[in-house]
Amino acid sequence: MDASLVLIQFLNGMQLGVLLFLLASGLTLTFGIMDFVNLAHGSLYMIGAFFCASLTFWTGSFVWGLLLAIPCTALVGLAVELSVIRHLYARDHLDHVLATFGLILCFDTLTQLIWGPEGISVPLPDVLDGQVTLLPGIVFPTFRLVIILGGLLVAGGLYWLVNHTKLGMLIRAGASNRTMVGALGIDIQTLFTAVFALGAVLAGLAGMLIAPITEASIGMGNEIIITAFVVIIVGGIGSMKGAFIAALLIGLIDTMGRSFLDDLFKLVMSTEAAETSAPAVSAMLIYILMAVVLAIRPQGLFPPKVR
Amino acid sequence: MADVSTTDPAGGARKLSVASWFMVACLVALAVIPVAIYAGGNAFWLDIATRLVVLSIAAVSLNLILGFGGMVSFGHAAYLGIGAYCVGIPTYHALFGEFELIATNSGIFHVILAVIVSAVFALITGAICLRTKGVYFIMITMAFGQMIFYLFVSLETYGADDGLVITSRSEIPGIDMDNPLAFYFLCYGSLLAVIYLVHRIVNSRFGMVIQGAKGNEDRMRSLGYSTYVYRLAAYVIAGAICGYAGALLGNFTSFISPDMMDWAASGELMFMVILGGTSMVFGPVIGAALFLLLEQLLSAFTVHWHLPFGIMLILTVLFVKGGISGLLARMGRSNG
Amino acid sequence: MASTLLETQELQKRFGGVTATDHVSLQVEEGECHAVIGPNGAGKTTLIAQLSGMLAPDAGTILFNGKNITQLTAQRRSHMGLARSFQITSVFMGLTVLDNVALAVQAHTGHSFHFWRPARQDQALRAPAMEMLEKVRLQDRANDLASEMSHGERRQLEIAMALATGPHLMLLDEPMAGMGPEETARMVETLKSLDGITMLLVEHDMDAVFALADRISVMVYGRLIATGSPAEVRANEEVRQAYLGEAA
Numbered sequence: 001m002d003a004s005l006v007l008i009q010f011l012n013g014m015q016l017g018v019l020l021f022l023l024a025s026g027l028t029l030t031f032g033i034m035d036f037v038n039l040a041h042g043s044l045y046m047i048g049a050f051f052c053a054s055l056t057f058w059t060g061s062f063v064w065g066l067l068l069a070i071p072c073t074a075l076v077g078l079a080v081e082l083s084v085i086r087h088l089y090a091r092d093h094l095d096h097v098l099a100t101f102g103l104i105l106c107f108d109t110l111t112q113l114i115w116g117p118e119g120i121s122v123p124l125p126d127v128l129d130g131q132v133t134l135l136p137g138i139v140f141p142t143f144r145l146v147i148i149l150g151g152l153l154v155a156g157g158l159y160w161l162v163n164h165t166k167l168g169m170l171i172r173a174g175a176s177n178r179t180m181v182g183a184l185g186i187d188i189q190t191l192f193t194a195v196f197a198l199g200a201v202l203a204g205l206a207g208m209l210i211a212p213i214t215e216a217s218i219g220m221g222n223e224i225i226i227t228a229f230v231v232i233i234v235g236g237i238g239s240m241k242g243a244f245i246a247a248l249l250i251g252l253i254d255t256m257g258r259s260f261l262d263d264l265f266k267l268v269m270s271t272e273a274a275e276t277s278a279p280a281v282s283a284m285l286i287y288i289l290m291a292v293v294l295a296i297r298p299q300g301l302f303p304p305k306v307r
Numbered sequence: 308m309a310d311v312s313t314t315d316p317a318g319g320a321r322k323l324s325v326a327s328w329f330m331v332a333c334l335v336a337l338a339v340i341p342v343a344i345y346a347g348g349n350a351f352w353l354d355i356a357t358r359l360v361v362l363s364i365a366a367v368s369l370n371l372i373l374g375f376g377g378m379v380s381f382g383h384a385a386y387l388g389i390g391a392y393c394v395g396i397p398t399y400h401a402l403f404g405e406f407e408l409i410a411t412n413s414g415i416f417h418v419i420l421a422v423i424v425s426a427v428f429a430l431i432t433g434a435i436c437l438r439t440k441g442v443y444f445i446m447i448t449m450a451f452g453q454m455i456f457y458l459f460v461s462l463e464t465y466g467a468d469d470g471l472v473i474t475s476r477s478e479i480p481g482i483d484m485d486n487p488l489a490f491y492f493l494c495y496g497s498l499l500a501v502i503y504l505v506h507r508i509v510n511s512r513f514g515m516v517i518q519g520a521k522g523n524e525d526r527m528r529s530l531g532y533s534t535y536v537y538r539l540a541a542y543v544i545a546g547a548i549c550g551y552a553g554a555l556l557g558n559f560t561s562f563i564s565p566d567m568m569d570w571a572a573s574g575e576l577m578f579m580v581i582l583g584g585t586s587m588v589f590g591p592v593i594g595a596a597l598f599l600l601l602e603q604l605l606s607a608f609t610v611h612w613h614l615p616f617g618i619m620l621i622l623t624v625l626f627v628k629g630g631i632s633g634l635l636a637r638m639g640r641s642n643g
Numbered sequence: 644m645a646s647t648l649l650e651t652q653e654l655q656k657r658f659g660g661v662t663a664t665d666h667v668s669l670q671v672e673e674g675e676c677h678a679v680i681g682p683n684g685a686g687k688t689t690l691i692a693q694l695s696g697m698l699a700p701d702a703g704t705i706l707f708n709g710k711n712i713t714q715l716t717a718q719r720r721s722h723m724g725l726a727r728s729f730q731i732t733s734v735f736m737g738l739t740v741l742d743n744v745a746l747a748v749q750a751h752t753g754h755s756f757h758f759w760r761p762a763r764q765d766q767a768l769r770a771p772a773m774e775m776l777e778k779v780r781l782q783d784r785a786n787d788l789a790s791e792m793s794h795g796e797r798r799q800l801e802i803a804m805a806l807a808t809g810p811h812l813m814l815l816d817e818p819m820a821g822m823g824p825e826e827t828a829r830m831v832e833t834l835k836s837l838d839g840i841t842m843l844l845v846e847h848d849m850d851a852v853f854a855l856a857d858r859i860s861v862m863v864y865g866r867l868i869a870t871g872s873p874a875e876v877r878a879n880e881e882v883r884q885a886y887l888g889e890a891a
Contacts, residue, residue: 035442037442037446084621087625088625091624093379093441093442093445094445095624097379097381098574098581098624099620099624101574101578101620102617102619102620102621103621104617105614105617106617106618109611109617112611113611222570226449226450226453226570229446229450230450232446233443233446233447237442237443280462282461283457283460283461284454284457287451287453290447291432291435295438298438298439507761510761510762510763511757511759511760511761512749512765513755513757514762515742515745515746515755516746518735518738519735519738519746522735522736522738523733523735525697525717525729526733526734526735528697528716529695529718529721529727529729530721530746530804530808531718531721532718533716533718534718537755
């Protein structure tokens, strides 16, 4: 394994990491504040990707497509919250899980009815479609770099939102003391709706960003959502900081594991054994990480202080 | 965690008449109707019934931890997969060589392997999951289920995500596994045995402890119970039973793939349990029957049957408390 | 002279900036009913939680029967003879009254890895459970669901469950909370009838406290400010100011 490959895979890991963060931040917000488990969060990721694809073709520009897809995804988030989710806050987690599982089935089928069973690939404008030279001899796709920077920018924005705005104050207060927020005379229902829509937009954004790389496809959210769960479990459910660190950690470990684990194994075992066992182990690597973290810290790496 | 349906064994004793007659009627119908239709020359419904009975075993095992133990496991289909691969992998090696240690067509061996591997997997993952509570538990069981899914996806030898064809079924002395009727009665007998077993467990001292731990774990600890070991034991038992169901499922479908342990499959198992109702051992069988009927009916209308199914699932959660057996119990109470 | 059954030494617990238990040193003598009183938020429930093993103290030791139990789990403490009732009624609502007590009996009759024999037909559990119900006069309700009982009856059931574990010491966290005068009188009577069991009673109902307690400790903002006989405590100037004053 040479250094340039390591650098490139590191950046790929970062790219997966920021996408995971976009998904995990919404999950951790809805859980931290509303105590709500949303399995259908991955569906919003998928919806975002499909909106972005259609709007890119309609406007002829990926950038416009993305900018228009954001409010569309927010609207879907609002509709779901108003019709189903808000009736579930008072229920237990089992009900959350079952109802949002039902939502996934609805979303997947509706998407198929509207956009057809095939995936849609999203063309990038020429500016974003090329490669940049990072170091002499090391090139990296421009768009992937944009994802990393965009994701970090959103993370910074969320940090500012949570720590320095009135909404953020309410979010933090709501997470630690629900009744207090109610006592302050704030309409908790509206706050919940707003937070859910914010989470929907973040998930949708992740889908929009990945669409040009993988294409928008049915069920794309159902795979990554589990990884996002692993992220918030490792990070500590309800913790934004934990979600950020765990997302990058898991993005890096997953990507690096898939690329370099066989080389590492070859150091200690036969080539043949390494080549059969490495794919199996790298497929399980993040879950093993999760198991280890939980065995040591059942509440995750950064459990929220009040709960 | 608040419970979806109040487990209500004492009420159960009182509603015995309605619910248990219903159970007996269902079980008799299961023994007679598919067989009669099959004898009339139509194999389709025996096929459905076999699937129903096998999935019922899995759902009954899930209900032991979910309904009675309050452990909301979202990774239970993993055990179906493990059980099925415990049939598929030995028969694969019996045919193509290598791994002589496990290469066999012996059904007894397959079943023992399925039960042991499932129990060990449940023990390891349960030991970690059960250190956590509530939503952590749900997500972690889900993640471990998905871990097994990806493990089998990565195993090229056994077909990866294309799956593995079981070329010859398990060989069990005295039972012709290739005869649909004989195989059906094996599954049916297994279901009866599992229902009886879970019934005994639920009403034993052990069962009282896991039901108590579901209601109020702090209370149980201050009474002097080490709830963790009891819950872990229940988790392992449920996993082992479901592994057995998996071995049957592998023999039934003759084709196994990682898809059978996808988290959607776990979700379907959970749906069967909730729809049927968690307060009775037999409840999940009703749930499984309704699920398969729904699947057949809806998919006859449209290939997009997941849409109405999803909507029904949401409506069930929003409006039907305690599942079908909960309704039965309420009927039983108002009648007498 | 009675010996000390339970003793805390410099027990401390902080939550963020709040000190819920501040250097609490308390002795409960064998056979006495020792009441801990104090205004809301004085840290009484936190104290009970540490004594019962639900919450780990930040510093200090807890001695029970001369043994250091500070690090032991709740279930170990239960087996040593420490029982508790909860402030928020926590009986098993889906089970019958008799089942509830039988479950408490079962906790102290060996392990529960018995998977086959029906527990509800087991006289080794049912008979002692029935006996406990008679002590709190709930025997007529044995086969009703706990969820069908009144609040006061559930609190009586709590006592029966604590008794069924065969305790040397009962930690009672506000057993009269939310009760009407009649129910309170019945509870006082029940607790009075339990001769020989040492009790640590946290309670707001002063009539009940003075009817039951042999000694009283007063807790304010996590600190013990006085301990003594009911008469002494009543006469204590600091106590009157800090606490009883507001009631008078």
